[in-house]
Amino acid sequence: MPRVLVVDDQSNVRAMIAIVLRVNHFEIVEAANAAAALQAFADSSFDLAIVDIVLQGTNGFDLIRTMRERVPDLFVVAISGMTALDFLAESPELSNVACLQKPFRPIELMRAIEAVLGFRPSHDRETEVAGGAAL
Structure with missing residues (x-):
C-alpha cells in the first residue's frame, strides 16, 4: 500500500484528498504545515508527497526542495489555488512534479498521482467519492 504525505493548511482540503486516496488503497499521513510535514518525513518514509504551494508561514516550494x-x-x-504552477518544469530541483490547480476533481487527483508514480490506481471512484465534487 503506497504511503502518501498530504500537506495543506486547509483541513477540509486535506480531508477530501485523504478520503479519495484511502478509497484508492493508499495509506495517508496528513500535515497542516511545513514543520509538521518535515517531522512526519523525518519519522517515516513516503512513496509520494502532495504539497500545497501556498502554506501559512512558508511556501510549498521550499518544503519540496527540503x-x-x-x-x-x-x-x-504540487497543488495550488492561487499560484500558476507551469514554471515548475524550469526549476531543476522541482522537476518531475505533477501540478494541479485548485479546485480539482478526484479523478484529476488520481490522474496526477498516476502520472508521477507511473501506475494506474486500482479503480477510479470520481462519482463515488464526494459525489464527484471538486476538491
Missing part, C-alpha cells in the same frame, strides 16, 4: 534534498527521487504532486 524533502528532495533528503530523498531526491521523491514523487510529488
